[in-house]
Amino acid sequence: MVTASDPDPAPLFQARDLVKTYGSGVSLVNALRGVDLDIWPGEFVVLLGPSGSGKSTLLNIMGGLDQPTSGSLRYGDQDLTQCSTSELTRYRREHVGFVFQFYNLVPSLTARENVELVTDIAREPLPATESLDRVGLRERMNHFPSQLSGGEQQRVAIARAIAKRPAVLLCDEPTGALDVKTGVLVLEVIARVNRELGTTVAIITHNAAIAGMADRVVMLSDGAIHEVRKNSRRVDPSAISW
């Protein structure tokens, strides 16, 4: 496994002086104020910060959902800040898996069909059943979201995110809506994806307890990184509680 301590000179993400402002005049909001960040392939990063710290904005920009006001963000050889809308769409389609706080499953589709939403358009996807297998939901794949618990729904969302074999998994408060027990189950799944598939993982959270399972913890406040902490040892999710 590649970690930050490896002397690999080529980061997967390379953010330089990322600035994002919303609005203008008195209502001007500085969501990001010059963020520099490198994330290496296979790394497990937790972006930690209170709400309004800019972590969601950073994740959205990394995921190609949003463009920074200034600065650059490279994904491998590609400068995401120079990409057209359709290039960003292709980037998301081919490289990025998203996991959202509220799962964002399509209520009218079963677990399996939700995963197939992604396998329908990905180039070399995992079979939907295998993805669901990996999150331990093969038995419940024909259930609709309303028939699944919150933790199960989030695991479907993860199965959906990894079905395209993404290079990077971006998780926005994946346990935010879950109780500890189910939250831990979900974190275990994410850790396993990182370990077994080598997928680079970035989780944003305001839950400091999660930080222990990362290779590196990036702490944000008020639109800037104020500390980057490297964990000498990654804590197993089962040992986490909040």
Place this chain on the structure above:
Amino acid sequence: MVTSLQRKLLRDLLGMKSQILAIALVLSCGVGALIMAICTAVSLQETMDAYYARQNFADIFAHAKRAPLSLVDRIAEIPGVARVYPRIVAEVKLDIPDLPEPATGRLVSLPEFGEPLLNGLHLRQGRLVEPGRAGEVVLNEAFATAHGLVPGDSLAAVINGRREELRVAGIALSPEFVYQIRPGEIFPDDKRFGVLWMGRSQMEAAFDLEGAWNDVVISLMHGASEERVITSLDTLTAPYGGQGAYPRSQQVSHRYVSDELTQLRAMATIPPAIFLGVAAFLLNVVINRLVRSQRVEIAMLKSFGYDDREVAWHYLGFALVITVLGLLIGVALGALMGRGMTSMYVQFFHFPELHFQLNPWVLGMATLASLGAGIFGTLGAVRKAASLPPAEAMRPEAPATYRATLVERLGLGGLLSPTAVMVLRQIQRQPVKALMSILGVALAIALLILGSFTADIIGDLLDLQFFTAQRQDMMVTFIESPEETAVHELEQLPGVHRVEPWRNVAVRLRHGPRSRRLGLMGLPADRTLLRPMDFDRREISLPPEGLVISQSLAGILDALPGDRVTLEVLEGHRTTLEVSIVGVVEDFSGTSAYMDLAGMNRLLADGALISGAMLTFDAASTGALYAAVKDCPNIAGSTLKLAALHGFEKTMSESLLRMRLFNTLFAGIIAFGVVYNAARISLSERAHELATLRVIGFTRGEVSSILLGEVGLLTLLAIAPGLLIGRGLAAITVVALATETQRFPLVVLPSTYGFAVVVVVAASIISALVVRRRIDHLDLLAVLKSHE
């Protein structure tokens, strides 16, 4: 293979199936109306064209007193003339065993051998007459059917004053009598007017026309000028009592068929446009709401790499499915209505066969029109979905902003209940949506008026025609115009109260290069029975001298009051005179000309002649009067006013009822669709709020009244504009339906307005009740847990 996105589309559609059905039904009404009108028009037109071509229907028609057969060759030499077919045509009185009153028959000669050169017969039963067999006739089918006559049966006719027994040899149809109507009447009366074809030699003998003719029909070569042929023909026939030739477009039967075609084409525009417009509006509201409620799903799809086009197609898919559903129902509906319409035509128009046919190109047109409406209605919402920035869509929508309503700002807020305040603020927050809903319901009201007011017009015209303008019990027409003293003879008939003469003279009016052939009507100054009315229902007054003509005739002649026009009398002494136009009236028929009878007789100077008379009589003497009229040799025919009216009402009532039923159904569907959609969307937008109210202790009734109060208020607000739009559409329709020979008054009875309001309010109540059931079953916990 079905993709997951397609599956989502399907399941989302199923989840909103009642809304979808409502929209599809509205759309289908538009498609149905379009297909019905155009396909019926095309079927009618094609049937007519084919029939005319097969039976060699003539292009020019002319009547004369007595012209020699030798004239035929000279007519044939007129440039542009293809075929000339001289005939003998005469009106006779018929005595039918099952009919107490006399009937009128029109005798038309048949060649001794073979088929007529023009206006060929389409034989339905039996055979044509055989040469030398006296008393054989071919009967027109409608008349034969009305009396149950079949080949071999017999009937009596008074031919040139002599009673003769006729034997039915065959039963046939003719392109000349597709619409079979006695001249001067407005409704067909198949029981009392028949056409009989008889061998030429018999008619020559009976009417003293050996080696001569009194009627000629002509077909033209391709590209020939009707006008020039008519002018040359009139010159040739003038010495022989020619009454002025006229083109096919003025031939009575053909004119009725072509007027019907004009009106069908008008029907193909306004109603379908309204339905498709409302369907587009409903789609717009529903798909907009769908996109708004699926913001997060759209963002999710985009975050996984679905591009804008794929998202756009997905939401366009909703429109396409609804459109296709509406189209399919609409085609079925159109075919059903078209069949109904065609079966109504079969009663009036006597073609060998008239079938309703679905035309591929009309289907194509309906498809394009409904797809157009569907895409037009959805495009805004689809564009919104496609351009939704994914990062932004992840964030919850900003809370709706409300503000105090006008009522509250005026300081009257204290008068309103909290529920009323919520209703008013909700409507004020989305004024465009509220306005569109009001417009939708208003259009439903308007459509109901549009669908029902034709019955008002027909009723009004019948009333005007049969009770205000015509107050006689019976009208008689004479074979030879007698002196006005004949009135005294009529007065002697049993039970007769009052007799008023009238005279109708075939004339051609000329003003500069413009001319028109018509029947000039002379009426006595002291008339009380036949009193022509103008558009404003005032009795048309006739000065002692000069012509009073219809507005559109004035337009055709480009003549104004005070202008002198040339009046060519086309019968009798055939004088040509100058006469002043003393009045132009707006009336319903469009091309009438009237004169005072005494003034007319002075002007024509051919004696105090009359063509017929109006009679009132004592109902108790009916039988005796009928018998007497049957025996009068000079009376060609008689028309009983009430019999004609009842015949028409009988034929029309079923059609009118069916039309009204369809319209009520249509408008009910629109009203239900609009109101139901408005309520459903409000419910889905405000489920959270309403559930919260339930949780804090509001009753189901109170919660329902917030939502349904909104629906009710929108419906009430729609009534006034609906009535206004309805009247406006009716006014447009009256203009669109008008032809040269027929104008319609704009009549909308209060009961029609009331009916429209009742139907729409009922549809609103039904849809409110359906939505109310949903409010009652709000899942409080689920709603509160959702993060919307």
